[in-house]
Every structure is written in C-alpha cells, then in structure tokens.
Amino acid sequence: xxxxxxxxxxxxxxxxxxxxxxxxxxxxxxxxxxxxxxxxxxxxxxxxxxxxxxxxxxxxxxxxxxxxxxxxxxxxxxxxxxxxxxxxxxxxxxxxxxxxxxxxxxxxxxxxxxxxxxxxxxxxxxxxxxxxxxxxxx
Amino acid sequence: xxxxxxxxxxxxxxxxxxxxxxxxxxxxxxxxxxxxxxxxxxxxxxxxxxxxxxxxxxxxxxxxxxxxxxxxxxxxxxxxxxxxxxxxxxxxxxxxxxxxxxxxxxxxxxxxxxxxxxxxxxxxxxxxxxxxxxxxxxxxxxxxxxxxxxxxxxxxxxxxxxxxxxxxxxxxxxxxxxxxxxxxxxxxxxxxxxxxxxxxxxxxxxxxxxxxxxxxxxxxxxxxxxxxxxxxxxxxxxxxxxxxxxxxxxxxxxxxxxxxxxxxxxxxxxxxxxxxxxxxxxxxxxxxxxxxxxxxxxxxxxxxxxxxxxxxxxxxxxxxxxxxxxxxxxxxxxxxxxxxxxxxxxxxxxxxxxxxxxxxxxxxxxxxxxxxxxxxxxxxxxxxxxxxxxxxxxxxxxxxxxxxxxxxxxxxxxxxxxxxxxxxxxxxxxxxxxxxxxxxxxxxxxxxxxxxxxxxxxxxxxxxxxxxxxxxxxxxxxxxxxxxxxxxxxxxxxxxxxxxxxxxxxxxxxxxxxxxxxxxxxxxxxxxxxxxxxxxxxxxxxxxxxxxxxxxxxxxxxxxxxxxxxxxxxxxxxxxxxxxxxxxxxxxxxxxxxxxxxxxxxxxxxxxxxxxxxxxxxxxxxxxxxxxxxxxxxxxxxxxxxxxxxxxxxxxxxxxxxxxxxxxxxxxxxxxxxxxxxxxxxxxxxxxxxxxxxx
Numbered sequence: 096x097x098x099x100x101x102x103x104x105x106x107x108x109x110x111x112x113x114x115x116x117x118x119x120x121x122x123x124x125x126x127x128x129x130x131x132x133x134x135x136x137x138x139x140x141x142x143x144x145x146x147x148x149x150x151x152x153x154x155x156x157x158x159x160x161x162x163x164x165x166x167x168x169x170x171x172x173x174x175x176x177x178x179x180x181x182x183x184x185x186x187x188x189x190x191x192x193x194x195x196x197x198x199x200x201x202x203x204x205x206x207x208x209x210x211x212x213x214x215x216x217x218x219x220x221x222x223x224x225x226x227x228x229x230x231x232x233x
Numbered sequence: 234x235x236x237x238x239x240x241x242x243x244x245x246x247x248x249x250x251x252x253x254x255x256x257x258x259x260x261x262x263x264x265x266x267x268x269x270x271x272x273x274x275x276x277x278x279x280x281x282x283x284x285x286x287x288x289x290x291x292x293x294x295x296x297x298x299x300x301x302x303x304x305x306x307x308x309x310x311x312x313x314x315x316x317x318x319x320x321x322x323x324x325x326x327x328x329x330x331x332x333x334x335x336x337x338x339x340x341x342x343x344x345x346x347x348x349x350x351x352x353x354x355x356x357x358x359x360x361x362x363x364x365x366x367x368x369x370x371x372x373x374x375x376x377x378x379x380x381x382x383x384x385x386x387x388x389x390x391x392x393x394x395x396x397x398x399x400x401x402x403x404x405x406x407x408x409x410x411x412x413x414x415x416x417x418x419x420x421x422x423x424x425x426x427x428x429x430x431x432x433x434x435x436x437x438x439x440x441x442x443x444x445x446x447x448x449x450x451x452x453x454x455x456x457x458x459x460x461x462x463x464x465x466x467x468x469x470x471x472x473x474x475x476x477x478x479x480x481x482x483x484x485x486x487x488x489x490x491x492x493x494x495x496x497x498x499x500x501x502x503x504x505x506x507x508x509x510x511x512x513x514x515x516x517x518x519x520x521x522x523x524x525x526x527x528x529x530x531x532x533x534x535x536x537x538x539x540x541x542x543x544x545x546x547x548x549x550x551x552x553x554x555x556x557x558x559x560x561x562x563x564x565x566x567x568x569x570x571x572x573x574x575x576x577x578x579x580x581x582x583x584x585x586x587x588x589x590x591x592x593x594x595x596x597x598x599x600x601x602x603x604x605x606x607x608x609x610x611x612x613x614x615x616x617x618x619x620x621x622x623x624x625x626x627x628x629x630x631x632x633x634x635x636x637x638x639x640x641x642x643x644x645x646x647x648x649x650x651x652x653x654x655x656x657x658x659x660x661x662x663x664x665x666x667x668x669x670x671x672x673x674x675x676x677x678x679x680x681x682x683x684x685x686x687x688x689x690x691x692x693x694x695x696x697x698x699x700x701x702x703x704x705x706x707x708x709x710x711x712x713x714x715x716x717x718x719x720x721x722x723x724x725x726x727x728x729x730x731x732x733x734x735x736x737x738x739x740x741x742x743x744x745x746x747x748x749x750x751x752x753x754x755x756x757x758x759x760x761x762x763x764x765x766x767x768x769x770x771x772x773x774x775x776x777x778x779x780x781x782x783x784x785x786x787x788x789x790x791x792x793x794x795x796x797x798x799x800x801x802x803x804x805x806x807x808x809x810x811x812x813x814x815x816x817x818x819x820x821x822x823x824x825x826x827x828x829x830x831x832x833x834x835x836x837x838x839x840x841x842x843x844x845x846x847x848x849x850x851x852x853x854x855x856x857x858x859x860x861x862x863x864x865x866x867x868x869x870x871x872x873x874x875x876x877x878x879x880x881x882x883x884x885x886x887x888x889x890x891x892x893x894x895x896x897x898x899x900x901x902x903x904x905x906x907x908x909x910x911x912x913x914x915x916x917x918x919x920x921x922x923x924x925x926x927x928x
Contacts, residue, residue: 109259110252112447114398115481119854122398150252163250167242170820173828174689175249176398176447182250204862208854210396210448211689213827214862216820 099123099134110150110179121207124180131187150179161228169220173211193232237882240820244694254445257402257417262474268332273321276556276847277355284347292333295467302433306459310523315462322521324847325487355556364527364552368776374512374547380501388574389913392842393491399447402478407468413440418457419449420726421684425718427458441718446688451562489561492517494570498578506586510545513537519552520559526552533567535780538606539575540649541597568893576648576897609779620810624788628808645792646901648894653781654886655731662765668722671743672758681713683724685732691821703744730886741881785885786812789894793902800918804866812875815883826870826891833895835860838916
C-alpha cells in the first residue's frame with residue numbers, strides 16, 4: 096500500500112490528492128520530516144517512524160493561515176486540485192529558505208503542476224506569504 | 234457603487250486550500266463498490282466471442298446487454314456506443330465494466346476476461362470525410378481574375394491533452410429506483426439527458442450533481458456522459474453505490490483531446506501586393522466517433538480570417554473519421570488551430586512580398602461595421618488598434634524586434650485574435666434555450682439556480698458578486714451551490730465562454746426585476762429564458778450570417794530565447810491586452826488570462842502528443858509535458874473596457890480567448906530567433922534542430 100492510499104482510504108484524509116500516481120504532478124504532496132515528498136511514491140512501510148504532515152494537519156497552523164491567506168489574496172486558487180500540494184511545497188521551501196528569490200520559488204514549485212493559473216499568481220502568493228509571515232520561518 | 238471589476242476573495246478558496254473541498258474521488262459511501270473499464274486492445278475489428286470468468290460473490294460484469302434504453306451516448310450524432318457490441322473502432326474503446334468491492338480482485342477478473350477479435354484494417358489516414366462544409370464571402374476565391382500571384386502554405390497542429398489535474402470520475406448511488414450521480418463535469422444536463430436516453434427512466438428518477446471540479450478545459454464537456462451512462466447501467470444492475478474514477482494513464486489514453494488539424498491556406502495577391510481573395514481548407518481528425526467534431530469544424534472555419542477582414546473568401550472543411558481515440562472539446566474549440574494558421578500565414582505572406590509584416594497585418598485589421606467571414610456584421614466597437622499599441626508599448630516590442638533581427642537566437646512575436654462568444658450559430662437560441670431562476674426566501678436570502686459549473690474559472694464567485702452588486706446586498710446574502718439537476722433549471726453547459734455573458738446576463742436580468750419588486754420578508758422567484766438579440770440572423774446550412782452575438786479580442790506578445798546548442802526554447806516574457814467587454818472580477822479574469830496563455834504557448838512549443846497505430850504514445854504527465862512553474866515567465870496583462878449591450882455590466886466571453894493567441898505568438902517569436910518559417914507546432918527542440926541545420 097502507498098502512503099497516499101493509507102492517508103486517503105484508511106485515514107479519510109482526502110486533502111491529499113492523486114493526480115498522476117507517478118510522482119510528477121505534486122497533488123499528493125505531504126511533509127515528510129518537514130520536507131515535501133510525493134505520497135504516491137512512498138510505500139507505507141517507509142513512512143514508519145517518520146513525521147508525516149498532511150494538509151489537514153498543516154491547516155491547523157499559523158503558517159498555513161498566512162500562506163492560504165496569501166493564496167487567496169494573490170488569486171492563486173482556481174480549480175484547487177493542486178492547491179494543497181502547492182501550499183505544502185511553499186511550506187517546505189520557506190522552512191529551508193525564508194527569503195527566496197522568484198527564481199528559487201519557481202524552482203521549488205516546479206515539482207507541482209497546475210493547469211489553471213500559469214503559476215504567476217502562485218509565485219506572487221509565496222512572495223506575499225514571505226512578507227506577511229516574516230519571522231514565522233526563522 | 235464600487236466598480237464591478239474590483240476583486241473580491243474567491244468564495245471557495247479556503248475550502249480548497251485546506252483540503253476540505255470534496256472532489257469526486259473524495260466521496261465515500263458505506264458498501265461502495267469500485268468499477269473498472271475493460272477496453273478493446275485493437276483499433277478495428279469484430280468481436281467474435283467473449284469469455285468471462287466465473288465471478289466471485291459480490292462482483293459483476295456490466296456490458297451492452299445490461300442497457301435498458303439505447304446503446305448510445307447522446308451527444309449530437311448517435312454514433313458512440315456506451316459499450317461495444319459487435320465491433321470495436323479504436324484501441325481503448327470500452328467493452329464492459331467490472332464492478333466489485335476490491336480493486337485488486339477487479340484487476341484479477343479483468344486479466345482473465347478474454348475477447349476474441351477478428352481484426353479488420355484500421356484507417357489512420359485522413360481519407361474518410363464524414364462531414365464536409367463550405368461557405369464563401371464576396372466573390373469567393375478568384376485567383377484567375379486579378380491575381381498577380383498566389384501564395385500558399387499548409388499548417389499543421391497536433392493533438393493536445395487538456396491535462397486537468399483531476400482525472401475524470403463519477404460516483405453514483407441507487408435509491409428506490411432513483412439513480413444519482415456525482416461527477417467531475419462541465420455540463421450537468423448533458424449528463425442527465427444522456428442518462429435519460431440510455432436508461433429510459435422518467436426524468437425524476439435521474440439526478441446529476443456536480444462535485445468540486447479539478448479543472449476541465451473542455452475535457453469534461455461531452456466525455457463524462459459516456460462514463461455516466463456506463464456507471465448508471467451498473468447502478469441499475471447492482472443497486473449499490475459505485476465509484477468509477479480514472480487513473481491518469483487511463484484518462485490520457487481514452488478521453489477526448491484537441492483535434493489535430495491540417496490547414497491549407499492560399500492567398501491571391503494583386504498587382505498592388507494586396508490580398509484580393511483567400512482560400513482556406515481545414516481538415517480535422519474526429520477519431521472513431523463524430524461527437525462534437527462538426528461544431529468544432531464550424532468554429533475553426535468561421536475563424537478563417539482571424540482578427541482580419543478579407544473581402545473575398547472561400548472556406549471549406551472536412552471532419553475525417555479514423556480508428557483513433559475520439560477527439561472533442563478543448564478550450565478554444567477549433568479556433569486555436571485556425572488562429573495559428575491565419576496568424577502565421579499573414580506573417581508569411583508579408584515576408585514573401587518583402588513587406589514589413591507588422592504594417593502589413595495592421596492594414597487588414599477588422600473594424601466596426603466590417604463584414605465577418607460569414608457575412609455577418611461586427612456591430613460593436615473594435616479597439617484593436619489601441620490594444621496593439623498598448624501591447625507594443627508595455628513589451629517594448631519594436632525596440633526588441635529591431636535588435637533581435639540581427640541578434641541570433643532571440644525572438645519576439647505577436648498575435649492578434651478574436652473569439653466568438655457563446656455557442657456557434659443558432660446553438661444558443663435553438664438547441665440550448667437557457668433557463669435560469671433567481672429565488673428569494675422570506676428571510677431575504679437569495680439563491681441563484683443555474684446549472685453552471687465552477688471548474689476553477691470562478692463562476693461561483695462572479696455570479697454571486699453580480700447578484701449582490703445589482704441587489705445591493707452583501708455577498709453572504711446570495712447563495713450559489715454546486716448544481717444539482719433536481720434543484721436547478723437547464724441553463725446550458727459550462728462551455729463556449731458563454732457562462733458570464735449568457736447565463737450571467739439572464740441572472741442579471743432576473744436580479745433587476747427582483748430589485749424593482751423587492752419586498753422584504755416575502756419569498757419570490759424570477760425565471761428568465763434566453764432570447765436571441767433580434768438583429769442576429771444565422772443560416773446554419775449555408776453558414777451565413779452572424780455566427781456569434783459578440784466577439785472578444787486580444788493581443789499576445791511572447792519573447793523567447795533559443796539555446797544554440799540544445800535548441801531549447803526559454804520564454805522570456807509575455808504581454809497581453811484583452812477586450813472581454815467588462816471584467817466582472819479583475820483578479821479572476823487575469824487568472825484566466827495567465828492560465829489560458831500558459832496552455833496556448835504550451836500548445837505552441839512544448840506539449841507533444843502523437844499516436845502510433847492508433848495508440849497515443851504519451852501515457853502520463855511524465856511524458857506528456859505541460860508547462861511547469863520553471864517554464865513560465867513573467868506575464869503582464871491589461872484589460873480594456875468595451876461594454877457589450879447584452880452582457881451583464883457589459884461582459885463578453887473570456888475563458889477561451891486567452892488561449893487562442895498563444896501558439897502563433899510563441900511560434901513567431903521562435904521564427905525570429907531561428908530565422909526559419911514555422912508551419913507546424915509544437916516547435917520542439919528536435920524540429921528547431923532540423924530547421925537550423927537545413928538552413
């Protein structure tokens with residue numbers, strides 16, 4: 096069983112999406128020990144003893160609130176299927192690099208596909224989150 | 234009152250961001266079964282025998298013999314079976330469903346099903362035309378009369394996959410003779426009508442509900458009707474909840490895509506180097522069913538002169554039937570193919586005549602009062618000149634173009650285009666006949682009842698905003714739930730850039746009436762039905778008259794660099810100016826613009842989809858490459874106000890407009906960078922390499 100199936104079917108945590116099943120689209124992104132990972136590529140056994148955070152867990156944090164508010168403000172949410180994964184990618188980036196350049200943001204998001212936005216508003220959302228959440232990511 | 238364009242937060246953004254929004258695959262019912270489709274392994278042949286295994290308890294096989302009504306998915310032509318009976322016509326055609334509680338077991342059963350085929354020769358060449366159309370304007374094609382020369386090019390465009398992030402799916406339930414399906418769909422009533430036809434049940438026994446839709450782009454226009462029919466037949470048989478959701482590979486291999494096209498363009502040039510007449514032929518590949526191909530062909534043909542006026546025209550087109558996976562609706566609906574061809578052709582004519590392409594193209598721009606390609610009329614103001622000027626200015630086009638002409642591997646290109654808003658021809662008035670209802674309860678809470686689907690384009694936000702602004706009440710006092718055919722009238726499908734202009738127009742009309750008769754504490758409802766503006770006339774057979782009630786316009790400019798070693802294309806910047814009448818929310822339409830041009834340029838230089846012996850060669854998003862964040866440059870988008878009399882606050886269509894100019898703009902930029910005429914997209918490094926080597 097994949098970690099993705101465990102989350103969705105056993106735990107009913109359906110905020111983690113399946114878009115491609117091959118680790119290409121990022122809709123299934125979760126935080127694996129604080130770093131973005133594709134839950135469709137992780138056998139459940141490999142998740143044992145690791146810290147797994149899904150969008151449901153992350154959405155209870157202050158950081159989520161800042162990132163999500165930035166997504167709303169920038170217009171970064173359209174169909175929304177990629178959005179939880181994009182937010183996970185943003186958190187993973189800002190933990191490592193709280194002041195990324197546009198180029199670094201694009202690199203960090205390039206493992207998450209979006210077909211609606213052309214990415215510009217998502218990149219802007221990450222910039223807004225950095226600004227408004229200054230201090231949240233030391 | 235504040236400007237309707239002033240942005241408000243999208244109403245569904247938080248539930249989507251936090252993972253709470255429910256998409257089809259997120260629905261679960263007690264005792265729910267799964268379904269998987271067994272498909273043809275050959276492109277063309279007869280089914281001689283079916284050998285089904287003995288099924289374990291709780292499992293079922295559903296095939297054509299289980300269909301109570303007609304074995305046809307009702308679209309336009311009745312030529313798509315729900316399940317193959319005696320023949321198969323493409324690789325991947327559905328033959329049956331296996332239904333049961335365990336997915337692994339279902340796969341085991343699938344593996345032991347045996348179909349004996351007698352293969353027949355498959356047709357992959359474009360030889361079998363199933364739909365030929367023709368129209369002309371002025372004196373038609375007249376090269377012999379006054380032409381000094383004829384310039385001719387043939388343009389080719391590929392398959393394009395919608396690549397919505399959420400694969401297609403439905404979940405359905407059976408309760409006391411009633412079938413309810415929840416789907417990732419654009420058109421609740423297309424699905425409902427298809428189910429009525431297939432099941433032969435009374436209307437109140439079929440309910441279609443929209444789930445949150447993870448992108449659609451036309452891909453969820455007609456295809457979902459096929460899936461829903463299959464699922465509903467299974468529901469009738471097993472009478473338990475069933476989920477039918479595709480994985481990405483299945484979705485890519487069998488769902489409808491953008492029609493590949495070959496477009497031959499000829500221009501008769503007179504002694505003054507002026508285009509005296511134009512002859513255009515477009516062929517598109519329908520695949521193994523007709524589907525919407527005839528209507529796609531019409532939109533493509535009508536777009537033959539793009540944003541230009543040419544007085545004498547001869548336009549023809551053919552839909553070819555092949556043993557390929559059927560093609561269908563995709564944002565733009567035939568227009569992107571034709572817009573690529575006409576935009577490249579105008580440039581190539583100018584080059585061949587040794588004229589400045591920029592000035593040459595300006596000379597033919599459509600103006601208010603001109604006759605359209607089908608002898609209709611451009612009744613409303615056309616602001617192209619100022620839009621082009623604006624786009625040139627913000628992109629610094631002229632300085633860059635001058636510099637890049639002597640600088641290898643740098644290029645900048647521009648496209649100018651239009652998009653007819655709403656259904657082509659008489660579709661809106663004769664076929665769809667949109668109906669809407671606006672209700673107010675005795676608490677003064679207002680509810681919008683329409684079948685329009687929010688698939689990411691933001692209609693849940695913009696329709697509520699529209700009504701709240703007209704009624705001058707807070708947004709929270711206006712409800713608009715996901716459509717449910719038990720509750721909403723048929724306001725038509727969510728397609729053709731029609732929702733805000735047509736459905737929104739009707740909703741606005743009802744809101745005006747409600748406002749005029751507002752009585753606090755009193756429940757009331759207003760219904761509206763679409764009426765064609767009286768000045769619009771269309772002859773469907775001759776393809777003459779006003780093909781659309783209104784047109785949106787756009788200009789795209791794309792700058793590129795081509796790597797001289799790897800031939801890879803890097804996008805450096807995109808600048809756009811659009812006229813969609815009046816935008817109902819600036820952030821939302823700009824989001825449409827960003828996403829539309831990403832799909833448009835992707836179509837032009839990046840997205841490769843092809844077939845071999847009837848099989849699509851790309852299987853997943855690992856080998857069907859769409860733009861990623863790293864591929865997209867900065868985008869600057871501006872909007873000009875040009876209100877349309879019949880649109881709410883002047884709104885026209887916007888969704889498709891933003892895609893149609895992308896491919897020619899990026900192709901022209903690459904043309905400048907590599908100094909080679911481009912007649913085929915996508916412009917991949919492999920093709921650039923060939924051209925640069927051949928000189």
